[in-house]
Amino acid sequence: MASYTPEEYADMLICYGYCGCVSAQARNEYIARFPGRRVPDVAVFDRVYRRLRETGSVLRRNTDMGRPRINDDDEQDNEIVQRFRADPTTSTNIVARDLGLSQWRVWFTVHTAGLYPYHYTPVHTIEEGDPARRLDFCRFMLNADVEDPDF
Template sequence: MPLNERDRIEILMMIGVGDRMRTQQEVCRLFHEMHPDREPVSQSTVSRIERKYRELGHVRDAPRQGRPKINENVQQDVILSALENPHCTVRQVSRDLNIGKSSVSNIFKKVKYHPYRVRLIHELAEDDFDRRTEFCEYMMDHNNQNNGFIANILFSDEATFFLNGHVNRQNTRYWSQENPHWMQEYHTQHPQKVNVWAGINFKFHQPPLARYVNEELYAGVICIWHQASNCAPLEYLYKSSRSRVGSGKCATTQGRHYPTL
């Protein structure tokens, strides 16, 4: 147990003055007799307390230095770095201003700056907005006519993997006090890609596909699903989703074959 200031003064009194001084060994034994429930002090501790009193005239603890406070100029430099380049990283600011990364993070936190991540979105054509409204009106109309219509919808999702470079959301940020709703178009719907696709609806799920997805394969997946579940008429699907399905011609039971999945 560390000694407080009162313990050190008590040890000095045990040492004594003039002809009534005790040896360090005697002081250690006397301190232990007076405080049997505490950890015994060593002779080196007694010697250090006595030397400190002779040199400084007291046995108080030295004031703690602590970590130096960051001045206002440094804080302003950090904030200006974020304003001039909102995409900067903590490491870059730390290196440019020659201060610790934790200090940079603390300053950003103090001024309520947050590293917002980029949101990746698909490219939208000019007529996509009208087609989206048309599709919503169609779905609402059919759902009013048939309450079970929504249960026949296949909800699908896909992950795209590129062989060339693409946006890495983990390495992109935007420092700001408010969400800038930063978005970036990172690829189009053209079939120059490798997709992993999966779909699920009320009745069954379509296992994931991990291969090159082109117009023919995508159309085949939709046609197979249409046979397994009663859903929206394919005629409307081809009309409203022509750009995704491709040419709009899909294999049916009238003598054509589905693409090999």
């Protein structure tokens, strides 16, 4: 669910302080004062109070979420991109092994550059005489059980 607005957080803190920092009572007070708003969970009151004390803001900071991406090696990224521009059928596994990188790093760099590696799949074409040979094979299959019951 979406976060609350700063105004809603401020009102939660007012109710929280008014009720002596008891979350359940603060929730009931919030419902009584603001009947048209969505009702926060009891834990939200404790979280917003703790967040304000720790960070100085009632809003969540999304900048510290997840593992930070370290991208300080543009030479490797350029090498990866050059290899796939030269031969789009190159395997990400092969490039990763050659450069001593993880396959995920190679795949991510390739997709960030807007490239999409692919594997060539050869397809047999129909040549002259193929339709006649196919028709002969179909006729053989249709009559094979009549001519040989053990077929």
